[in-house]
Amino acid sequence: MLEGKTALVTGSTSGIGLGMALALARQGAHVMLNGFGDVEGAKAEVAALGGRVSYHGADMSKPAEIEAMVRACEAEFGTLDILVNNAGIQHVAPVEDFPVERWDAIIAINLSSAFHTTRCALPGMKARNWGRVLNIASVHGLVASAQKSAYVAAKHGIVGFTKSVALENATTGVTINAICPGWVLTPLVQKQVDARAAQGDISNEEAKRQLLAEKQPSLQFTTPDQLAELAVFLCSPAADNIRGVAWNVDGGWVAQ
Numbered sequence: 001m002l003e004g005k006t007a008l009v010t011g012s013t014s015g016i017g018l019g020m021a022l023a024l025a026r027q028g029a030h031v032m033l034n035g036f037g038d039v040e041g042a043k044a045e046v047a048a049l050g051g052r053v054s055y056h057g058a059d060m061s062k063p064a065e066i067e068a069m070v071r072a073c074e075a076e077f078g079t080l081d082i083l084v085n086n087a088g089i090q091h092v093a094p095v096e097d098f099p100v101e102r103w104d105a106i107i108a109i110n111l112s113s114a115f116h117t118t119r120c121a122l123p124g125m126k127a128r129n130w131g132r133v134l135n136i137a138s139v140h141g142l143v144a145s146a147q148k149s150a151y152v153a154a155k156h157g158i159v160g161f162t163k164s165v166a167l168e169n170a171t172t173g174v175t176i177n178a179i180c181p182g183w184v185l186t187p188l189v190q191k192q193v194d195a196r197a198a199q200g201d202i203s204n205e206e207a208k209r210q211l212l213a214e215k216q217p218s219l220q221f222t223t224p225d226q227l228a229e230l231a232v233f234l235c236s237p238a239a240d241n242i243r244g245v246a247w248n249v250d251g252g253w254v255a256q
């Protein structure tokens with residue numbers, strides 16, 4: 001379905017971003033990866049699906065590097081058609097103890113980076129009159145949890161950004177939407193499971209059970225593959241008129 005299209009997925013060396021990159025590649029898209037850690041492993045997984053794959057190491061807290069990454073993607077593949085703004089970090093602390101540099105990093109990586117990628121990628125998408133911007137927000141873009149003030153602020157921000165840019169482009173072939181996952185068992189969440197296990201002197205399994213029981217009525221983690229299939233749908237012609245939504249995939253979290 002996506003043959004001839006190019007996707008740039010930020011933060012795609014692990015977790016949800018890697019799942020998105022794999023699903024888009026399976027649909028025939030060329031993919032530019034980004035992020036830290038096991039770059040070669042991620043590249044090999046995507047390349048095994050047969051399409052072209054590339055990597056840019058832009059730090060998503062640095063606007064000049066982000067702009068260079070978008071330009072590199074357009075130069076290498078000729079187009080940037082699907083932009084998945086996924087890179088994100090977390091820090092958990094009460095607001096009065098929240099380290100200032102963690103606040104700044106979360107706002108930069110989880111929110112401002114999407115502004116920079118989008119403003120750089122949109123002119124090309126509009127010129128071709130086709131594009132998809134998928135912002136990986138969170139249920140924390142819709143509701144809050146204590147001790148996550150920076151994350152909740154950034155994720156509410158990206159949901160607002162999604163709506164505004166969707167309206168600006170409503171009569172074009174470019175759609176902008178957000179996906180709002182609940183708990184997904186990725187390295188980002190495993191850190192929170194580990195902290196809970198250590199704090200309560202409980203097993204990993206018990207910490208996971210408690211984490212889910214607190215917020216996610218299905219008592220199941222969503223998988224990166226399930227989110228990636230939603231992303232593929234949002235790239236399909238059936239989704240041409242879906243604009244500015246914040247679509248939660250959360251086992252019932254925000255229905256409560």
Ligand code: NAD
Nearest residue numbers: 011012013014015016035036059060088138183184186188
């Ligand atoms: P993850 O830690 O597995 O992946 C994060 C990715 O972002 C990695 O590839 C990492 O290298 C990259 N990254 C981090 N800082 C970066 C930087 N400065 N520059 C470039 N890349 C950077 O986490 P994940 O759970 O897959 O999270 C992906 C997105 O999904 C995040 O935006 C997160 O907020 C969101 N999300 C996750 C969950 C969940 O339960 N895991 C729920 C809701 C939303």
